[in-house]
Amino acid sequence: MKQSILLIGLFWLFSIGIHAQDGYEYLKLEDMAGFEPQAGNWQVVGDVVVDPRVDPHATHEPQPKKKKKRGKQEEAPEPIRVTSGTGVLINLPTEEQKDNLLTSWQHGDLILELEVMMPPGSNSGIFLQGRYEIQLFDSYGVRLPQFSDIGGIYRNWEQDIQKSYMGKAPLLNAAKAPGLWQSLKIDFKAPRFDEAGNKIANARIQEVVLNGMVIHKNVELPTYTGGQISKQEAPMGPLLIQGDHGAVAFRNIRYKKMKEGQAKLGPLQYEVRRGRFESEKQFFEEGEVVASGETNTLTYEVADEPQHFGVSFTGKLTVPDDALHTFRLHLGCVGVLKINGEVVAEGYNYAEGSVALSAGAHDFQLIYSHFQAWRGKRLGVQVATANSYWQDLHAFSSFPPGGSATAPILVEPGSEPRLVRAFARHPDVDGLLTHAVGVGTPEGVHFLYDQTAGSPVSMWRGGFVDATPMWHDRGNATFNPQGLVQYLSAAPSIAIKGQAKSEVITKGYQLDPATGLPTFNLEVGGVAVQDQLKPEDGSALAREIIFPEGVLAEVQAATASQIEALGAGLYAVGDKQYFISVPAGMQSEVRSLGPDQQALVITAPAQKISYLLIW
Template sequence: MNHSPSLSVRGLVCGCLLLCTAPAWAQTALPLTDLSPFKPASKTWRIAGDVQADLAAANVLKTAGGTGVLVNLPTDKEHGQDLFTNLVHGDADVEFEYLMAKGSNSGLYLQGRYEIQLHDSWGKQRPYSGDNGGIYERWDDSKPEGQKGYEGHAPRQNVSKAPGLWQKMRISFQAPRFDASGKKIENARILSIQLNGVTIHENVELSGPTRGAMENNEVPQGPIRIQGDHGAVAFRNIKLMPFGKQQPSLKDLQYSVYQGQFEAPADVAKAKAAASGKLLQLSAAITTLANDFLIAYTGKLEVKEQGDYNFRLGVPGGKGYLKVGGKEVMPFSERGGTGSISLAPGEYPVEILYAKTANWAKPNIQLSVSGTGLRETLLSDPAAALGNLVDPILVEAPQNTMLRSFVDLPSGGRVTHAISIGSAEGLHYTYDLDNGTIVQAWRGSFLDATPMWHERGDGSSKPTGMVQYFGKTMPALAVLADANAAWKADSVGTGFRPKGYSVDKEDRPTFMYQIYGAQVQDAPRVSANGQELQRSITIDNAPANLYLRVAEGKDIREQSKGLYVVGDKELFIRIDDAGGATPLVRNGAGGTTELLLPVSKKAVYAILF
């Protein structure tokens, strides 16, 4: 957020397009080898090869030599200034990774005018428009106190990571529209914002610039502006995909309806049409038949700009086919599919087939087109929803909540005896009762139980927030012949026996099991501020050479005493009680790195992300 007077940068936009050497509509990735992609700025901005936050000190980032990371380090002596890109944009997707210092505050302004807040909002339970990912409020000094700020938009949920970890944001932005006289005829719009893989905004209209904009006017194109006068922050992998190419359109549409089942496009020529006519737009709402029919559409595709065009055809409960300019773009296949073709400006004959054979779906058809410089856009009836939409069955966790289900992991495999534990603090986790281990943790909302409870279901649920996975599920404890012995992939031969779990007065579970003859109590606990998941493991009758597998990643490094950073700054592990043992970082299977801890009686560590 920016409460200081707006910086006057009139004329900044003029001539900026001349500095964009990338081809029209090509994605632009700012190289970050030096500061040349930006207008001259204060000395607080610099290029580095790496950056590290201090979790114990506010507004502190340490840098390492190299390139690829843009860093702002304002101080009390040098307040810092905002940074403006040389390139300008209209409609665009903007994506970037960023890393916040503890307690830091920054922002990214689309067209220099509409701020998306970047903030250390780690663990905050009820975010508002000034928190991480929020669309900052507009401001009017003429309004009464308490009403000067308006039209701010908080993120749907707080899926922010801890300071010192890389976060990823993707913004889809639609610029305001103007008529030939320069009068605004349509407001700017945030089509969507994804933060750490979770959609936190959709279809938000912006009536005007947010507070602290470079100017209060609105324009077709403007620069990206990064706030530089508040807190320490780092950026990398900044990419911009401009949109604005004129979309193709369907015209002169005609249809013919055929009864029966069809296995190939050639079968249509042998059949007699039961009905035919003209259409204003591509739609399946032209027949009363519910099943066993084929609709053949013909018409022209008008292309206004040369390019590679990607088509997506959806035909629930049947087969689809697409031919453009005499070339097969999609073969006759179940539920349609996708296909691409390179087209020059002009008109092309188009042929679309929709053969419906399955009675589980309602008749429907959707065709969309996308390409470099062109957002995916419907060419069919926009009022027709594809398929049978289902209201999601969402499970919230206003207090400590447990739900048993199957859980599918992206690393492969299904956890068949999983229990997911939700907390009011917005930090949740899933425990594998077959291996005595935590398989995933996440921030934000709790669970989507639609796959489990809708109709017959498949028994699974999935997180609805920002998920941190912990690799393939395997036992948390193992006896190793030596420190280099391979970790056991399953519990066979370990004598593993689950003993259920008990709950405390706050409904927090402690899991119990036997392994290698030892009695284990495993008590994960979410901290009161929602920032960390602390795991306390107590062992009775522990065998010799028993190890706890604390973490796995591509790389694990000790950042400070007892604090380890996993992967490419994906999460932190803090060893709180090693029971007198020394943690071990070693090479794991498949090129991974493992953090192990010898255990005899007790071990306590925290997961921070």
């Protein structure tokens, strides 16, 4: 029934002309539409390649990629190469052309999502309403980020203490290496003003997420930051992207303009029934009514019962707009929500469902049952649309906000490496990796090694692991990495030449007495192999595989839909998600595994194959 309601709702939405169910508007970047005119440093291109080894600020203006002639010596790497086309917005400033970029549209509350690429040493920023800057900077490898690092909320330079703002550093450094695409999401609430134009609430950064890591949460902005278009705060303003500090590229830009939820619930008629009800049918057929009345507040507290009770609410829900409305139920046991007589959400502990509603009043019915004495009593109902924030329909005391009742069990390496054996999840694997070892290092560069495949399967920087899922209560033998995770291929990566398939058998690992890091012992195709990984330069991960003398082997260092050779042994993997650097003396090539899959294969004439993972 719920599925049919949703399908009917989607048909209804499209029939009334709503262009995007998710509420987002997209900048297609086919041209500069959506932006104000500028000097020409901003342009739309088809692709951009940034060499992380070359600082563009130490060279001349970036030039388009040139084709290499056969037999001609390879030219020195260019810092930035662009390909004509559409889909990527890039800023290539010069002394004569270095304008900031302003949108031709304005916003108040806004959720903004995009991908950004920073060249080495580059600097830019996104100014919400043209007044509040989220910093963009090449912060790769920074251990203690400041407000001036990527994701930081920038300061201003006012001397008046009433107008001064000293900025806000990100909670952690979630930066990727220069030349890689980085995801950024900003949830911004504009300042509020009364009818006379007086500010009654400050602007607020509700959340900033960089590369999947939350770096700001609920930060109030008492005033503008530096570099603003105006020192007069306002309800609306354009986005501004800084263009005078350095090169920067963007793609997949989308945004949605938000507003506060304005649904109204009540008055409500309620009935309290005593008993242990696990279904709506039991509630009405077996329950004894012990209390009833009218309330303007949705709360389980109308039932003055210690346990084993149910309560039903009926009334009207009034919504201001034609839209698809999504409801969340937070339940201490079970509940079911009906709108206009149809089930929208039902479940145990938590439930969610959507229904298309027209502006106006609708029949509302909610049944909540607390039938397990050990479960805490709670009842929360929230509603949102694609362009309105989640709105609580319940009383604060009925479902007060709060985090987990369990303190996290965090494991850090300290002054020596730390190993945690566990089951592990991987996005390319159904089920769990059952012979995984997490290796944490004092440098803050960590990795997960799958002994069954004989390969590293993920790597991350930051904190090591949250072992709460493993060690709290009965546990499930898994942990969660506490940093910027980059997943690698989960397939076996080492092969012996001449063998159709080299079976991998783990032989455990041994710890290096000097470093405390493990060397993984494998038998690959009947050949003894040693696999070692260690931090490099405080941010990267070096891998070295050692074979017996006379054995010819190869390592499939990466598999992805796209692998680009950037020259001098550097490869960009997975549409520029991470780099692999192959040192001189190693032979490397990109092989096709099919229409949509490529592999980077490394071989060596000696007993050792090594390469560097950079993300």
